[in-house]
Amino acid sequence: MALQIPELPYFAPQEELPHELPNPYIVAKMPEFQDPVRARQGIRINDHYVVKFGLDEASGTSEAINMLIVRKYTSIRIPTLYAAWPYNHNGTEVWVLLMEAVDDLAVDEEWFQKPENQDSLLLDSIKRQLQEARLELRRIPHPGTGYNLYGHLRCFKNPHLDLKMFSTAEQARDWLFHAMVPKHQAQGYSVTEQQYAKKWESAYDKFCGGLTSGDEAIFTHFNLSPSAVKVQRNGRILITGWEFAGFFPPEFEYVTAYKAGELGSVWSHNISRCLSEGVYDEALELIEKTAE
Template sequence: MNQLLSRPPLATDSMSDDELYTLIMNMDWNRSGVGYMPDLDVMGPPPVYHIRPYTLVAKHVAFDPWTEVYAMHHVQQHTTIPIPQVHRVIPDQRDGGRGFWLIMDFIEGECLLEAWPKLSWWRRFQVVCTLRSYIQQLHRAPLPSPDIPGPSDGTGRSFPCLGNHFDDGAGPFSTYAAMAAWHDHQNHRFQVLLHQQGVKRIWQYSKFDQSLPLVFCHFDLHMRNIMLDKNNRVWLIDWAFAGAYPAWFEYIPLGSTVKTANPMFSLPRSFAWFIGFIVGGCCAPWYYDNYIGDFYLRIESYRKRLIDSDYFVKQGIDPKLWQPADVARPSLSHVMVQRCFDIVYDTLLVVRGLFVPS
């Protein structure tokens, strides 16, 4: 899979993997880092380095790289979204080959978080319209396994879901229903924890909504993973978490930065206004506000605790008092309003296209 798509030859093509690995190891790591923002990267710089003097970067991944490689290949095959091309995958010899280096195109430009304050309002509108069209393309792309959620390598295997509320990984899930059951189980564990801590009124939760189909999602869409190159072209980068999820999952990384109490990590307000427009079509803000927004905090509350899933049964508590009675789903009127907005939004895309030919 090292040569994924046809492309012009590169100066590094004649190098062996060992020679390219030596080049990576001999880089000036401090000078070659890409995308480092000290105020935000409290855990250290991103593991992405410019391989000078070439127009390539080396990205270190600590887990199976082939799902990210497949996701990028899939996007290149089925959409017109500009993304870096993966040219080679090299085992990291420092840890017995458990880690890998992805050798990809270097995109010369700025991430949207840096560029946004400098953009005119008209240019901002162009960017968010472009992003909406990208998300629409992604969600229309075919899935290799339509009922298997999470990342894929195209073989039909299931892989752990990574990122956002999945944190270090959950699953793998062989079916959509299995992923839904995982969400329900996490809420049930929180329900048990509250009761064990003396909260007399049993906390109620709604079941995960499986009515929406799985679609291909980037699942790490935020302003640092959106690039503007020197020609003002919009790129999407970092596909490590990409996979098959309900369309509203695309909103989660954006919503979490809107709702954060830490201003250092929050989105610019002028960009936050547009995130419903960008994701669109799936009542994503409703799902975030009414279901998933506090999910991660619930998981954190019991992460290191052993919680008996049969707790309420053993306590002899009536199942009607603790089993979920409904599904987390927006009302029909909410859905219809969202569809009306989407008609307006897509009209804006058409109008924008009349003035800015693609």
């Protein structure tokens, strides 16, 4: 099965809309949208819609395309995307994303930090659902020959990835390793500095070229954090924040999710572990031990 890349602009069929589409001109004039940071993060405008306004082409199109792909190829619960279109705002083309307003989100990232929740049945349910979601993402077909690891977004530059795109797993791992364990330039030739340099080089070589997790790129959320995983009152999770998703080496989901939590938090040492499948600890261990 070949991956079909959604085309933008996108508008859901009229019969699927819960309410008429808002006018972007009116949205741009609303007081809530005068803060560009909040506007890009998304603001609820009524009982039906959340609007992300003022997105640049890279973030706007990537989030829209990724949400449509996840909706088509998986049963993972995400907010419904109703529309995504460019809009000329004060002479600059920005993107408008119109999403489902989801009610009854019972917990947020602070919930994960509470000791009484660390061994709860709900926590076990969240882990199980994240494992199921990861398996579903693996089944999204890779775009194939001619696409790099960032897959369908090969035409766009993504600011989160430092404007880099990768054609091989080694290139992707090189970027991730440098991002998490910077190579400090030695100021001298002390024993400590020499030991660190050797340790860094050894871990780097192993991470970029010799991991047992394999090199096959799989569809990856790449930004799983406590704030991206919402839990509804019925216990089902809702996964948000798909703007950085794409095709990456298989250990990236686990490693980036682990690093997204606070040091020693229940998220890093409990929730994210469910994504490792007992296979990708090698990658995290290399990063952790070198970073120490």
